[in-house]
Amino acid sequence: MSKRLGLWVVLLAVVAAPSIASAASPWASEMGWGNQAKGKFVYGAKNTLLGWTELFTEPRDAITSGGNFFVGVGKGLWNGVGQTVGGALHLATFFVPQIDVPLPEGGTHVM
Numbered sequence: 001m002s003k004r005l006g007l008w009v010v011l012l013a014v015v016a017a018p019s020i021a022s023a024a025s026p027w028a029s030e031m032g033w034g035n036q037a038k039g040k041f042v043y044g045a046k047n048t049l050l051g052w053t054e055l056f057t058e059p060r061d062a063i064t065s066g067g068n069f070f071v072g073v074g075k076g077l078w079n080g081v082g083q084t085v086g087g088a089l090h091l092a093t094f095f096v097p098q099i100d101v102p103l104p105e106g107g108t109h110v111m
């Protein structure tokens with residue numbers, strides 16, 4: 001029984017730590033359920049459709065700033081998967097704005 005409780009505590013800490021350490025998503029500051037749901041839907045769609053582009057932009061940014069290409073590839077892989085999956089979670093839960101999934105680097109930034 002104590003092993004099961006310990007597993008739950010560790011799981012809760014792993015799930016809660018990113019949400020505590022990161023800022024709220026941009027749509028969270030909107031007033032009213034309708035505006036938050038719409039903002040969350042758009043934010044989720046943007047990250048689902050464009051999150052994978054981090055696979056290319058992070059290595060490019062690493063090269064132009066004089067950093068390590070392979071670190072950029074790893075960061076791009078982490079951000080790309082995180083933003084795409086996180087965006088899909090935002091899309092799936094857009095009707096419940098109280099659920100906010102933190103995304104790597106705050107999500108995809110479109111110029």
